[in-house]
Amino acid sequence: MNTSSSKPWILGLTGGIGSGKSAAAEHFAALGVHVVDADHAARWVVEPGRPALAKIAEHYGDAVLQADGQLNRSALRSLIFSDPELRRWLEALLHPLIREEIAHNLAQAQSPYAILVSPLLIESGQYATTQRVLVIDAPQALQIERTLLRDNTNEQQVQAILKAQASREERLSHADDVLVNDRDLKALKTEVERLHHFYLTLRGGQP
CATH class of the missing domain: 3.40.50.300 (P-loop containing nucleotide triphosphate hydrolases)
Structure with a gap:
């Protein structure tokens, strides 16, 4: 037990x-x-087919997507580093999703x-x-x-x-x-x- x-x-x-x-x-x-990486969790929540990616593309435009439908990280990075407002919007969307993903992964720990x-x-x-x-x-x-x-x-x-x-x-x-x-x-x-x-x-x- x-x-x-x-x-x-x-x-x-x-x-x-x-x-x-x-x-x-x-x-x-x-x-x-047992190690959980928040950066990995942040990548998983924006995988194609997950709701976050559609919202990001809707908000920032298709320039943040690659031809294969994956997130274009460098395009997104340069956008949000130059504009704190854009960064805040993205954080408000992603932080709760990332938190959930992290909690789920930490719950698997056996160490x-x-x-x-x-x-x-x-x-x-x-x-x-x-x-x-x-x-x-x-x-x-x-x-x-x-x-x-x-x-x-x-x-x-x-x-x-x-x-x-x-x-x-x-x-x-x-x-x-x-x-x-x-x-x-x-x-x-x-x-x-x-x-x-x-x-x-x-x-x-x-x-």
């Missing part, structure tokens, strides 16, 4: 663009932790704790659904360098994304734990393992 004490508690994992939160999440998953990975954990208020917050932190110059290496983008776009995300100070003020990822992947994995062993000792996310 699943008693309430054996129900997994939820760790919110966040960090700015290029901080290494995906690499950290992957390693937690490799250690057997002692589960992780919700979200770049906008703080800004979207998603952290309120978690019992503990881990921030992956990195110096801004390193964030920019990593993102330019990884994505086909330019520094101006990276700066725009950094601006739209919570400030580092704001993120850190919500953190229960901070992992500074300014070295290599091996160091990151070691830190993740240390935190994992600590998290296994927690009940409900608190010591």
Whole structure:
């Protein structure tokens, strides 16, 4: 029988663009932790055939659709980054749907704790659904360098994304734990393992 004490508690994992939160999440998953990615949930809710996509096309016009009927993410991204009103409309439509998708996925967890990975954990208020917050932190110059290496983008776009995300100070003020990822992947994995062993000792996310 699943008693309430054996129900997994939820760790919110966040960090700015290029901080290494995906690499950290992957390693937690490799250690057997159930990981739900808010970005994946955000992609699923706008799949063709789901109601959100039709509403988006109706609101922004067909320019945000690709020829095959999929969402044209880069067209949508450039629209909403240049206009806060358009961004607010999209968030009002998608956030409740994404919340539902995330809750459904977290409910499948069998591990002692589960992780919700979200770049906008703080800004979207998603952290309120978690019992503990881990921030992956990195110096801004390193964030920019990593993102330019990884994505086909330019520094101006990276700066725009950094601006739209919570400030580092704001993120850190919500953190229960901070992992500074300014070295290599091996160091990151070691830190993740240390935190994992600590998290296994927690009940409900608190010591």
